[in-house]
Amino acid sequence: xxxxxxxxxxxxxxxxxxxxxxxxxxxxxxxxxxxxxxxxxxxxxxxxxxxxxxxxxxxxxxxxxxxxxxxxxxxxxxxxxxxxxxxxxxxxxxxxxxxxxxxxxxxxxxxxxxxxxxxxxxxxxxxxxxxxxxxxxxxxxxxxxxxxxxxxxxxxxxxxxxxxxxxxxxxxxxxxxxxxxxxxxxxxxxxxxxxxxxxxxxxxxxxxxxxxxxxxxxxxxxxxxxxxxxxxxxxxxxxxxxxxxxxxxxxxxxxxxxxxxxxxxxxxxxxxxxxxxxxxxxxxxxxxxxxxxxxxxxxxxxxxxxxxxxxxxxxxxxxxxxxxxxxxxxxxxxxxxxxxxxxxxxxxxxxxxxxxxxxxxxxxxxxxxxxxxxxxxxxxxxxxx
Amino acid sequence: xxxxxxxxxxxxxxxxxxxxxxxxxxxxxxxxxxxxxxxxxxxxxxxxxxxxxxxxxxxxxxxxxxxxxxxxxxxxxxxxxxxxxxxxxxxxxxxxxxxxxxxxxxxxxxxxxxxxxxxxxxxxxxxxxxxxxxxxxxxxxxxxxxxxxxxxxxxxxxxxxxxxxxxxxxxxxxxxxxxxxxxxxxxxxxxxxxxxxxxxxxxxxxxxxxxxxxxxxxxxxxxxxxxxxxxxxxxxxxxxxxxxxxxxxxxxxxxxxxxxxxxxxxxxxxxxxxxxxxxxxxxxxxxxxxxxxxxxxxxxxxxxxxxxxxxxxxxxxxxxxxxxxxxxxxxxxxxxxxxxxxxxxxxxxxxxxxxxxxxxxxxxxxxxxxxxxxxxxxxxxxxxx
DNA sequence: AGCGCTTTCGCAACCGCTCTCGATAGGTCG
DNA sequence: CGACCTATCGAGAGCGGTTGCGAAAGCGCT
Numbered sequence: 128x129x130x131x132x133x134x135x136x137x138x139x140x141x142x143x144x145x146x147x148x149x150x151x152x153x154x155x156x157x158x159x160x161x162x163x164x165x166x167x168x169x170x171x172x173x174x175x176x177x178x179x180x181x182x183x184x185x186x187x188x189x190x191x192x193x194x195x196x197x198x199x200x201x202x203x204x205x206x207x208x209x210x211x212x213x214x215x216x217x218x219x220x221x222x223x224x225x226x227x228x229x230x231x232x233x234x235x236x237x238x239x240x241x242x243x244x245x246x247x248x249x250x251x252x253x254x255x256x257x258x259x260x261x262x263x264x265x266x267x268x269x270x271x272x273x274x275x276x277x278x279x280x281x282x283x284x285x286x287x288x289x290x291x292x293x294x295x296x297x298x299x300x301x302x303x304x305x306x307x308x309x310x311x312x313x314x315x316x317x318x319x320x321x322x323x324x325x326x327x328x329x330x331x332x333x334x335x336x337x338x339x340x341x342x343x344x345x346x347x348x349x350x351x352x353x354x355x356x357x358x359x360x361x362x363x364x365x366x367x368x369x370x371x372x373x374x375x376x377x378x379x380x381x382x383x384x385x386x387x388x389x390x391x392x393x394x395x396x397x398x399x400x401x402x403x404x405x406x407x408x409x410x411x412x413x414x415x416x417x418x419x420x421x422x423x424x425x426x427x428x429x430x431x432x433x434x435x436x437x438x439x440x441x442x443x444x445x446x447x448x449x450x451x452x453x454x455x456x457x458x459x460x461x462x463x464x465x466x467x468x469x470x471x472x473x474x475x476x477x478x479x480x481x482x483x484x485x486x487x488x489x490x491x492x493x494x495x496x497x498x499x500x501x502x503x504x505x506x507x508x509x510x511x512x
Numbered sequence: 513x514x515x516x517x518x519x520x521x522x523x524x525x526x527x528x529x530x531x532x533x534x535x536x537x538x539x540x541x542x543x544x545x546x547x548x549x550x551x552x553x554x555x556x557x558x559x560x561x562x563x564x565x566x567x568x569x570x571x572x573x574x575x576x577x578x579x580x581x582x583x584x585x586x587x588x589x590x591x592x593x594x595x596x597x598x599x600x601x602x603x604x605x606x607x608x609x610x611x612x613x614x615x616x617x618x619x620x621x622x623x624x625x626x627x628x629x630x631x632x633x634x635x636x637x638x639x640x641x642x643x644x645x646x647x648x649x650x651x652x653x654x655x656x657x658x659x660x661x662x663x664x665x666x667x668x669x670x671x672x673x674x675x676x677x678x679x680x681x682x683x684x685x686x687x688x689x690x691x692x693x694x695x696x697x698x699x700x701x702x703x704x705x706x707x708x709x710x711x712x713x714x715x716x717x718x719x720x721x722x723x724x725x726x727x728x729x730x731x732x733x734x735x736x737x738x739x740x741x742x743x744x745x746x747x748x749x750x751x752x753x754x755x756x757x758x759x760x761x762x763x764x765x766x767x768x769x770x771x772x773x774x775x776x777x778x779x780x781x782x783x784x785x786x787x788x789x790x791x792x793x794x795x796x797x798x799x800x801x802x803x804x805x806x807x808x809x810x811x812x813x814x815x816x817x818x819x820x821x822x823x824x825x826x827x828x829x830x831x832x833x834x835x836x837x838x839x840x841x842x843x844x845x846x847x848x849x850x851x852x853x854x855x856x857x858x859x860x861x862x863x864x865x866x867x868x869x870x871x872x873x874x875x876x877x878x879x880x881x882x883x884x885x886x887x888x889x890x891x892x893x894x895x896x897x
Numbered sequence: 898a899g900c901g902c903t904t905t906c907g908c909a910a911c912c913g914c915t916c917t918c919g920a921t922a923g924g925t926c927g
Numbered sequence: 928c929g930a931c932c933t934a935t936c937g938a939g940a941g942c943g944g945t946t947g948c949g950a951a952a953g954c955g956c957t
Contacts, residue, residue, distance in 0.1 A: 191914075196936090225674045230944090232915065272643075285607060455843055580946085
């Protein structure tokens with residue numbers, strides 16, 4: 128039968144409920160509750176153990192407070208003590224436990240980055256810029272991709288909340304309209320900085336490029352190349368990026384007295400699969416456009432591919448301008464004229480703004496940084512030599 | 513003068529050392545040590561607070577253990593209690609603190625990924641595959657890029673150690689020869705799985721493609737297209753990827769009785785800047801090659817660009833084959849013939865292997881998975897129609 | 898009523914580290 | 928030689944969870 132683990136008693140054992148699936152017993156002789164120990168209970172102790180400050184402390188016969196302070200470089204530690212601690216730390220290959228540190232200080236020294244994707248090189252470049260600022264400042268980043276889905280974006284925000292990030296940098300999904308999931312951060316006092324893909328309704332700092340200006344100049348360039356019937360392959364209208372670039376297009380057309388017909392404007396949701404049909408729609412028009420301004424480079428490139436497959440000559444029959452200057456845009460033939468964005472700078476200033484907000488004592492007023500774009504003219508639009 | 517914070521005493525105050533830069537005082541009347549509080553000491557309490565299980569517990573008048581167990585779905589909690597807890601958790605928008613959880617369980621439910629870069633889409637695709645396996649399993653990933661520098665790679669390993677990741681997935685730098693920084697993980701019992709970029713000397717699980725086979729088939733394809741003088745733009749020889757692809761090249765050449773001259777083999781260190789001079793070196797040979805097998809697509813693309821700029825006709829004068837099938841390779845003209853790797857699958861199986869090792873009780877024997885490549889023939893090598 | 902079992906909770910220790918409060922051994926000075 | 932200071936270190940309370948050990952209340956049955 129069952130034997131008491133303590134006194135070895137066998138008879139005076141009573142069952143005492145089931146606890147988490149396991150039968151529990153009670154020894155009436157020694158008044159001891161116990162459950163049957165697992166058969167392989169003799170695990171080889173805890174297999175993994177990384178050195179802690181206690182290890183250093185006991186090796187040096189000092190208290191853990193002393194070790195902690197020595198490691199942090201506090202002023203009230205004897206230089207020799209500090210030296211010994213540092214040396215021992217190095218010797219034992221001590222790596223501070225960020226989980227414990229974060230718990231104790233209620234700071235994780237981590238910032239979260241949410242991007243829709245990182246297949247195109249646009250976001251990767253921005254992330255690199257972000258890391259270049261974050262890392263030296265003692266922060267590391269955790270990168271989430273929403274995969275252009277609102278649901279995933281929400282899941283991402285929950286992960287970041289759970290990870291207790293100190294701040295968030297985000298570029299939202301094309302389908303993001305509701306911003307409740309970002310309000311959580313604000314309620315918790317976690318600063319957010321948005322970049323590139325903004326949508327309204329959130330009072331936070333932002334880093335953008337001058338989309339309107341870039342679009343205007345891109346379309347103006349097409350006009351100067353002799354295009355009369357210019358189409359716009361636009362982005363989602365819930366994003367500023369979509370609205371501003373559309374507005375730049377419209378204003379340029381108006382300023383040069385060119386008509387804008389409804390059929391000349393189509394929208395796509397920024398996903399790869401969605402670009403091709405949109406481009407096709409434009410090139411299949413009864414009276415096709417002689418110029419196309421695409422909301423971004425992937426769309427521009429897709430337009431080039433569709434045009435080529437249809438035997439439409441670029442730029443003779445249709446001139447094309449994109450936005451962002453993806454590396455691929457320089458490789459494709461003809462090269463895609465586009466508006467270059469300072470990716471590195473976007474990443475850096477975004478994180479810079481965020482760190483300022485994180486480290487300032489009291490809440491700072493949201494600010495907006497607008498960076499300039501640069502028109503890169505390539506063969507896809509160069510009708511005149 | 514100085515006033516005691518406790519009793520308000522002004523006279524019987526003695527200085528008592530300097531503590532962390534601030535003057536400390538001692539009130540003799542109430543025997544109380546204190547430092548001058550900061551002027552703006554009246555901070556608006558703690559500005560940030562996320563709800564904890566204690567909040568739920570006190571709202572429901574139960575103990576935090578009960579809340580904890582209810583949240584985990586333990587069996588010894590009344591269904592109604594659990595329901596109430598879950599509802600309150602939802603109501604208070606409770607997000608578990610992963611730092612605390614990790615500390616308590618000595619598990620961070622995080623895996624680290626170290627890649628050399630993620631500008632080219634090779635690694636991003638793998639990362640996406642990795643996340644698709646890790647996330648559903650309850651793990652999230654923290655992505656580090658070594659930027660193709662050993663030093664950064666070492667820093668990355670330290671970050672991952674500090675973050676107490678449960679496992680590591682890595683693809684090493686071209687300049688990684690010494691593997692001490694990975695041994696740390698092994699010493700701490702943290703499993704590692706390597707993929708793609710392997711170097712010897714570490715007894716861990718690996719996920720690779722059949723580099724030798726792919727290279728052989730790529731070169732064989734060039735031979736079948738009529739190339740006689742085939743060059744190899746190779747990778748670093750400390751990486752298996754470099755050695756195996758070289759070996760495939762050499763063996764194919766030997767099997768078809770084609771001579772291999774030293775000048776036909778050049779190496780590059782896998783960085784973008786380094787590819788162009790290497791390509792140039794090959795194309796500038798007194799007797800230039802009529803076929804080039806590049807160790808990867810970025811090198812292949814760079815070779816195409818250099819050839820085009822020199823007026824060398826592809827594939828007529830020189831046929832080119834790459835490795836990896838980057839999206840760009842399909843866009844460039846002529847399209848780059850290449851060996852496609854199952855990126856998604858690499859990411860998934862790598863993480864799958866890792867999770868197995870993490871979750872198995874006792875240490876598992878390292879295993880190696882080898883995946884197949886697929887030859888994608890495009891215009892860059894198609895001499896015969 | 899009393900006994901034996903269950904069901905359902907609570908207490909408290911612990912994870913690794915920070916930080917406040919306080920203590921103590923010497924040095925300085927009148 | 929005390930009174931004061933200073934420099935340096937330690938004890939211990941959290942941070943937010945998890946979990947082992949027990950306990951109290953309730954139920955069925957004799």
